[in-house]
Amino acid sequence: MVQWTSAVGSTQLARLITSQQARPAGPGTRRPPAYRALADGVRTLVLEGRVPVAARLPAERELAQALNVSRTTVAAAYEALRTEGFLESRRGAGSWTAVPAGNPLPARGLEPLPPEALGSMIDLGCAALPAPEPWLTRAVQGALEELPPYAHTHGDYPAGLPALRQMIADRYTERGIPTMPEQIMVTTGAMGAIDAICHLFTGRGERIAVESPSYANILQLMREAGARLVPVAMGEGLTGWDLERWRQVLRESAPRLAYVVADFHNPTGALPDDDQRRALVDAARSAGTVLVVDETMSELWLEPGFEMPRPVCAFDPAGSSVITVGSASKAFWAGMRIGWVRAAPDVIRSLVAARAYADLGTPVVEQLAVNWLMSTGGWQEAVALRRTQALENRDALVAAVRRELPEWTFEVPQGGLTLWVRAGGLSGSRLAEVGERVGVRVPSGPRFGVDGAFEGFVRLPFTVGGALAEEAAVRLAAAARLVEGGAGAGVHQPHTFVA
């Protein structure tokens, strides 16, 4: 690593470290020395991706002050991190985070496990299901048949293939929101859509209001874009948004953007009703805030006959204050990398113009495949498979966790792919770390929060069922016992750092 590429401030780092609290370790467990606890805390933050690799850490004196510990403690922690390969330093340039050679990178949780690891590790990291075959194969075959006329072009369609834009527009029109293809841009997944929107609307230091908790990768994307995140707590359980809090934040912070996952919120599974949707659109409009609504999970209601509330854009059909983002990733397959934006035509034009300097367009074959699915009825069949599979997985997981971990609490959502679990007072970060050792990969709560919130949570996805769901719960219970016994990085209470 040549040098640092971003920086983490002393107050921010101190907040992240002190938030890694857990129920105090059981009686008889020995606390590690303060410097060790601090070093382990930083290491966990790097390995979980909550402090980026190549981020400059604060000077020893500043961090010591922010944590209220002696400078010697910080110096010893930095030295330990250097020895272990998690920190690099150069005189005059400071110290920045690193991952030692041979260690998996923080983004490792995104990669599917290799076949040889499937027996030893149960992956609850990603809330995405395998392809709903035979529909993937059929869709690709259908795409290949439709490819020849496109093969004669250069193949870059920055707004998306006209046929797919029309198809997506028609689907909104069928849902009761008249939409023209000029209001649609096809993107590289919902991530590509939100990245483009953030770049168009927000400069560095600008505010974006986000649900708290919210989808981890979007929060990180916004942080990396230099946004200042303003967290707005969700209502209790699955009740949706706390409109009073939203009105206050929109009034007082006047953020440029607000980002919400209205349909089966990731991670909580909440589903705000029509009244909440109308009220949030009104509040955003009054504040001059553009509301970005992520509909990635919108087709994943699990109970047969379930009635969905109206799409949020139904309360702003012209798209002047609501931008909608959709995706094929959850309803169909994440490997397609197809997403889209629905907005006012002038917003789409600006997004398309900016794309010349980003990824130029979305792969043609995948767009044709999604278009084939949507125009043949294959989409509906594939989504129906998804729903059945996710429902079975959800019920198996819920039963297994209730049996193995009766102290863990959660609400069971009616759709989506995630269970947001309060881990009985244990640290989610420790569970994630120890889970890797006992064969279950699970993301910790703070990944879904701002500034270390939700330490006491983990997110469990509906991606495994049957015996595997039971085994996952058994392994989580084993991890919980180890954490209770003091295993993990050993950062328990802020005062651990008093040297």
Ligand SMILES: Cc1ncc(COP(=O)(O)O)c(C=O)c1O
């Ligand atoms: C709410 C939400 N938004 C966006 C994404 C990423 O979507 P895509 O794969 O289309 O980029 C996910 C995936 O987990 C998600 O849950």
